[in-house]
Amino acid sequence: MQVRGEEFPAFAASLRLPESCRGTRDRAVSAGRETLSTLYRDAALADAHSPTLQLGVSMLVEGGRIAWIRPADSEEDPGDAEVIDAGGTTIVPGMVDCHSHLTLPGGSHWIERIGDTPEQLLRHAEHNAKLQTHAGVRWARDVGAPIGVDPVDGRERALSLGLRDRWRGHADYPYVRAAGTWVTRAGTLPAGLTAEAEDADELLGLSLEQLDDGADLVKLYLDGPDPDTAPWTANEVRRVVSAAHDRGAKVTAHAGRLSGSRVCAEAGVDCIEHGFELDEDCARLMAERRIALVSTLTVLKSWTSFARTTRIERFASPEGRKRVAERWEAARHSIRLAHAAGVLLGAGTDFGGGSARANQLAWEVEALTEAGLEPWEALASVTWKAGEILGEPEAGQIHEGGPGDFFLIHGDPLSDLSALWRVWRVAWAAR
Ligand SMILES: [Zn+2]
8 A cells, every 4th residue: 555645744744854944954055056155264174084183274165165275374365254263173074874774763672673664764764864964974875774655755665765865955964875675585684674585586686676766776685594604696696786787886785794795705796784704815805806895893882882781681691791792803803804905994883773873973983993993094984985985986075176064073083083972063065
């Protein structure tokens, strides 16, 4: 049964922006076309391309683009720009959460929440958008949403796709690239919420169906019902990769275990998500074939915290704690191997699809330094390197002529990444 938004006007209205937000949004949108300009005066700048913090930087944003960046003591005439005294702050490029699940809220009951109704899932997404944009996250790469009938547009497909379309052009919402739903081997995840393939032909068909539905990329699920055996062969996955590439789309794959990561590396997917158990061979193959890795160490950080905040056996019992600690060790080792091999490394929280929340990307950046990355390298993984994985060269970049998408924090994130939690304000263009 199709349920259309017009038949539920009250609900459809509840998903629109509150009146109080519209003025801000309209001004920001009009800033994209008119000459409204803002000068951020005398900040520090961490662009994530080097370990050096630049001091005394002024930046003029005009019509949503960065018009110029100058030393604060030799600014050009900013005309009638609004002047923001940014003294004591650090400007950081808008971050990219490379592994998001916008429709899901996360928390220790994250798995149950996947069964929420489409109406509830869209409300979670509205909340997540606010959490992300206030935490300095500009881009969300959504790598899996439940299928349902969207109460606003009436279409039955992955619920992330309608959100992406409705949020486009609004400065108060993240820019979204969405994979549609997870394409799984039947029997892996709870029935009825994902695209479940019984065989390789269905794997290909359902993957292309996501693209037909409007997905920007394909998300395969390479953990199977048996955790030690990959659910598909490299040849079977390669068919999907080649068909998706023919249509100009990338393929990424969830692979928590080594078995799935190996198949992905052999099949030449574009990206592996999680990669908690890579070995040296797999990391080398990924580097050779330019297969990116998206780390989600936050999953394990979050589970570790549940040992103290919940009574859930798998986290709180002595055996549970031990298992999580072992997986955390293995995951950090994997990141070290991938980094040493030269794999393009992006990062995300896995919020919603895992137990983290949408405003916790700073946690992932901190975790990457615990795996051995320098702070500037970890910051690069949630800014411009993540932009490369998205295929969006302007994402996570600050340069003259580029989009005015950045946020201002207190502290030097190139020596102490906890500064990323101390967001003072965000400056978002709209497009
Ligand atoms: Zn996920």
